[in-house]
Amino acid sequence: MTSLTLPDIAAQGNQQTLPLDWVGMCGIALPLLIEGRNVAAYADAGVSLDDGTSRGIHMSRLYLALETFEQQTLSLQLLHDTLGQFLASHAELSTRAYLRLTFDHLLKRPALISPLAGWKRYPVSLDARLENEMFHVELSVHIPYSSTCPCSAALARQLIQGQFDKDFADKPLTRDEVRQWLGSSAGIVATPHSQRSLAKLRVRLADGDIRLGELIDAAEAALGTAVQTAVKRADEQAFALANGQNLMFCEDAARRLHQALHRLDWVAGFNVRVEHAESLHAHDAVAESRHHWPTRG
Ligand SMILES: Nc1nc2c(ncn2[C@@H]2O[C@H](COP(=O)(O)OP(=O)(O)OP(=O)(O)O)[C@@H](O)[C@H]2O)c(=O)[nH]1
Numbered sequence: 001m002t003s004l005t006l007p008d009i010a011a012q013g014n015q016q017t018l019p020l021d022w023v024g025m026c027g028i029a030l031p032l033l034i035e036g037r038n039v040a041a042y043a044d045a046g047v048s049l050d051d052g053t054s055r056g057i058h059m060s061r062l063y064l065a066l067e068t069f070e071q072q073t074l075s076l077q078l079l080h081d082t083l084g085q086f087l088a089s090h091a092e093l094s095t096r097a098y099l100r101l102t103f104d105h106l107l108k109r110p111a112l113i114s115p116l117a118g119w120k121r122y123p124v125s126l127d128a129r130l131e132n133e134m135f136h137v138e139l140s141v142h143i144p145y146s147s148t149c150p151c152s153a154a155l156a157r158q159l160i161q162g163q164f165d166k167d168f169a170d171k172p173l174t175r176d177e178v179r180q181w182l183g184s185s186a187g188i189v190a191t192p193h194s195q196r197s198l199a200k201l202r203v204r205l206a207d208g209d210i211r212l213g214e215l216i217d218a219a220e221a222a223l224g225t226a227v228q229t230a231v232k233r234a235d236e237q238a239f240a241l242a243n244g245q246n247l248m249f250c251e252d253a254a255r256r257l258h259q260a261l262h263r264l265d266w267v268a269g270f271n272v273r274v275e276h277a278e279s280l281h282a283h284d285a286v287a288e289s290r291h292h293w294p295t296r297g
């Protein structure tokens with residue numbers, strides 16, 4: 001068989017000497033192993049091209065370095081080793097390596113009262129980089145929850161009081177009549193507005209495991225009214241009660257999350273952003289809080 005030499009354009013010299021900050025591939029399909037389950041993820045893999053005289057990087061070497069994710073459980077060590085491999089396969093060319101993994105993490109959540117359960121989807125991204133031998137990992141997760149406006153609740157209560165004064169102005173009060181009135185929409189004339197809300201958490205991981213489930217649980221416990229999966233009427237009623245006891249502005253939600261993340265000793269720094277998709281307005285109410293986090297970014 002004649003052996004054919006394949007042209008290697010990437011290895012050619014470059015006429016314009018210009019280093020590049022990031023070169024690689026985006027949207028690579030990649031199965032991950034997380035908590036014993038296979039998860040369909042996408043990877044963006046890249047390196048810096050510091051040697052501006054080289055035309056290109058070797059994309060296939062980054063691609064092939066990702067193969068281990070299929071067999072090994074996702075861990076900080078695996079991310080670190082992979083980035084190390086990116087750089088080792090680009091000696092003389094690159095000093096910085098980057099890997100972003102994005103996937104949906106599914107958790108089974110029980111109903112509040114009924115014996116039902118269902119799956120909840122949490123979009124996740126993991127950004128790892130190796131720069132000057134320093135390894136950094138940022139975990140980002142989006143957590144939906146429900147929030148009821150405390151101001152709207154107070155305004156609604158005032159209207160209900162006014163209606164009570166009107167309806168019972170000249171009447172002697174009987175327990176039964178009041179009870180009936182409380183159960184009628186003619187009595188409870190106003191309801192506060194609630195909104196589906198979103199907490200966007202970004203945390204810098206110190207050494208240890210990627211404790212994704214623990215992070216989500218801590219955030220949902222702090223928020224109090226996570227959105228539900230399987231719901232019967234009994235669950236909906238319990239949810240209405242939980243919301244009535246858990247009124248919050250976006251500022252309240254951001255402060256609660258700040259305190260909850262601060263308690264996690266494996267979190268080296270964080271950025272919290274909450275978005276309340278208001279039903280009062282066509283715009284959102286938003287609050288942010290950070291700790292050991294650069295102001296921008
Ligand atoms: N650098 C670079 N490569 C690209 C690009 N688009 C496609 N490729 C292709 O990616 C393929 C893999 O490149 P390399 O990793 O250098 O492949 P290779 O030379 O067979 O592998 P090595 O011998 O390990 O260098 C080549 O066929 C490139 O043409 C691009 O924009 N930049």
